Amino acid sequence: MRVYADNAATTKMSEIAIDTMISYMKNEYGNPSSLYEKGQRALEAIERARKSIAEVINCKPEEIYFTSGGSESDNQAILSATEIGKRKNKKHIISTAFEHHAILHPLEKLKNQGFEITLLPVHEDGLVRIKDLKEAIRDDTVMVTVMFANNEIGTIQPIKEIGSICREKGIIFHTDAVQAVGHIPINVLEMNIDMLSMSAHKFHGPKGIGALYVRKGIKLTGLIEGGAQEKGKRAGTENVPAIMGMAAALIESNNGMEENTINISKMRDNLMEELKKIPHAKVNGSIISRLPGNLNMCFEGIEGESLLLLLDDKGVSASSGSACTSGSLDPSHVLLALGLPHEIAHGSLRISLSEYNSEEEIMHMVKVIPQVVAYLRSISPIWNDLKEGRKEYVIQ
Amino acid sequence: MLYSDKVMDHFRNPRNLGIIEDADGVGEVGNAKCGDIMKIYIKVDKGIITDVKFNTFGCGSAIATSSMATEMIKGKSLDEALELTNKAVVEALDGLPKHKIHCSVLAEEAVKAAIEDYYNKEGKIEKTEHSCSGCTGCCGM
Numbered sequence: 303m304r305v306y307a308d309n310a311a312t313t314k315m316s317e318i319a320i321d322t323m324i325s326y327m328k329n330e331y332g333n334p335s336s337l338y339e340k341g342q343r344a345l346e347a348i349e350r351a352r353k354s355i356a357e358v359i360n361c362k363p364e365e366i367y368f369t370s371g372g373s374e375s376d377n378q379a380i381l382s383a384t385e386i387g388k389r390k391n392k393k394h395i396i397s398t399a400f401e402h403h404a405i406l407h408p409l410e411k412l413k414n415q416g417f418e419i420t421l422l423p424v425h426e427d428g429l430v431r432i433k434d435l436k437e438a439i440r441d442d443t444v445m446v447t448v449m450f451a452n453n454e455i456g457t458i459q460p461i462k463e464i465g466s467i468c469r470e471k472g473i474i475f476h477t478d479a480v481q482a483v484g485h486i487p488i489n490v491l492e493m494n495i496d497m498l499s500m501s502a503h504k505f506h507g508p509k510g511i512g513a514l515y516v517r518k519g520i521k522l523t524g525l526i527e528g529g530a531q532e533k534g535k536r537a538g539t540e541n542v543p544a545i546m547g548m549a550a551a552l553i554e555s556n557n558g559m560e561e562n563t564i565n566i567s568k569m570r571d572n573l574m575e576e577l578k579k580i581p582h583a584k585v586n587g588s589i590i591s592r593l594p595g596n597l598n599m600c601f602e603g604i605e606g607e608s609l610l611l612l613l614d615d616k617g618v619s620a621s622s623g624s625a626c627t628s629g630s631l632d633p634s635h636v637l638l639a640l641g642l643p644h645e646i647a648h649g650s651l652r653i654s655l656s657e658y659n660s661e662e663e664i665m666h667m668v669k670v671i672p673q674v675v676a677y678l679r680s681i682s683p684i685w686n687d688l689k690e691g692r693k694e695y696v697i698q
Numbered sequence: 699m700l701y702s703d704k705v706m707d708h709f710r711n712p713r714n715l716g717i718i719e720d721a722d723g724v725g726e727v728g729n730a731k732c733g734d735i736m737k738i739y740i741k742v743d744k745g746i747i748t749d750v751k752f753n754t755f756g757c758g759s760a761i762a763t764s765s766m767a768t769e770m771i772k773g774k775s776l777d778e779a780l781e782l783t784n785k786a787v788v789e790a791l792d793g794l795p796k797h798k799i800h801c802s803v804l805a806e807e808a809v810k811a812a813i814e815d816y817y818n819k820e821g822k823i824e825k826t827e828h829s830c831s832g833c834t835g836c837c838g839m
Contacts, residue, residue, distance in 0.1 A: 603755065604755065605733055605734075605755055605756050605757055605760070606757075607757035607758055608709070608756065608757055608758055608760075608761060611709065611758050612710075615710065624733060624757070625732065625733045626733060626756075626757035626758075626798075631732055633733070644730065644731040644732070644733070645730030645731060645733075648730070648733040681712070681715050681753050681754060681761070682735075682753060682754070682755040683726060683735050683736075683737040683753040683754070683755055684730060684735060684755045685755075686717070686737075686753060
């Protein structure tokens with residue numbers, strides 16, 4: 303049995319999204335910038351897609367800009383805030399310690415341009431504190447960017463409160479909602495969100511397409527200069543099939559959200575209850591304010607990459623926050639930001655479910671994950687020391 | 699493919715797994731902070747490594763390199779075993795990705811640490827090089 307349990311990394315495309323894309327590839331291959339009928343039909347199509355996407359997050363169609371995905375949207379959002387900040391001489395930006403690298407790296411680079419960056423800490427529950435935000439805000443703060451839901455531990459941030467505070471203080475509020483869109487309700491109007499990044503391949507749409515929502519009145523700076531597409535804010539012939547695929551996937555995810563949430567949480571909770579029975583294991587982050595499909599746990603005494611490889615042999619595709627899987631010497635900055643010691647962070651496992659998973663697959667994981675953990679512990683010198691009482695357990 | 703077939707074989711079916719209760723030499727290197735710990739146990743008789751076992755906390759290449767290292771020193775003399783290089787381990791495994799080479803360095807260090815421990819116990823202290831214990835990251839990984 304093969305179980306795909308890494309939906310936070312990417313998702314299988316839905317049949318509707320695939321069929322939509324194929325139909326546009328076959329029949330509507332016109333360039334939306336062309337005057338003739340074939341071009342205009344393509345233009346009308348992407349404008350229909352724009353409207354559908356806007357409806358899902360409750361904004362105006364003209365506030366949606368198509369991009370190549372979450373990373374581009376994040377970069378463009380930060381660039382735009384930078385330009386506004388330079389003009390108004392406001393060079394302070396607030397974000398969090400556990401943002402995606404597509405936020406953290408551009409912010410880091412801004413330090414070379416005289417910007418100061420404050421990264422709010424995340425607490426053990428994987429949530430930022432409003433108190434910390436209020437204390438961090440300065441007169442020269444131009445933007446706050448906080449992810450809607452974290453990609454590794456799935457915790458959902460207090461977005462509405464953050465939006466309210468930023469609106470009051472006249473600070474631009476951007477949220478990287480890549481993991482949230484299509485999975486939990488988002489209302490940019492109600493939540494006072496000024497900019498938002500989304501990416502289709504996280505909600506059963508195609509890879510290589512996303513969007514950036516920008517509230518009317520906020521000046522967007524182009525990342526890619528050239529043709530006049532996207533009101534001159536994002537040059538390049540529009541990827542019509544991908545845009546249509548994204549819209550179709552989002553409509554489908556949005557329509558099924560309520561039912562999917564119930565079913566996916568149930569599967570995730572079952573899995574979690576079973577895996578919590580493994581001794582010296584812990585769940586990372588709040589279980590209450592969390593994406594329905596996310597489960598992130600640490601198992602003391604073992605390492606993540608070997609865990610994933612053996613799980614792969616048993617048919618399970620999952621992910622980890624160990625250093626070896628991140629390609630660096632440090633384990634995931636997200637887990638470290640929670641305050642986990644290195645050796646515990648190395649032994650992490652992230653399972654992210656979707657509506658395509660089944661109870662049968664959960665049962666399979668319930669069977670094989672404890673087996674693999676037990677085996678790796680049996681060959682681990684750390685576990686041996688813990689068992690023999692030479693070291694003290696970190697996870698009780 | 700991240701790992702060669704040989705690496706995957708040694709990872710899936712590690713040779714010489716285990717502990718020797720009355721070992722003549724025990725070498726433990728690496729640290730939990732960087733995610734790799736290898737512990738090698740040896741039994742020595744008349745200067746020959748008659749038995750070797752290992753335990754490892756670490757990734758695929760950590761387990762594979764320690765497994766291969768134990769295979770390469772089993773039945774060898776202490777002098778021969780001291781000549782084991784990480785390069786030889788990597789070659790025997792048909793290569794490792796560049797960012798995983800440091801695992802093979804750790805395996806070489808574990809072997810040397812076990813032999814040094816044996817000499818210490820014997821009262822005959824032989825200095826061997828220890829660049830990995832304490833992991834200062836000096837191998838640049």
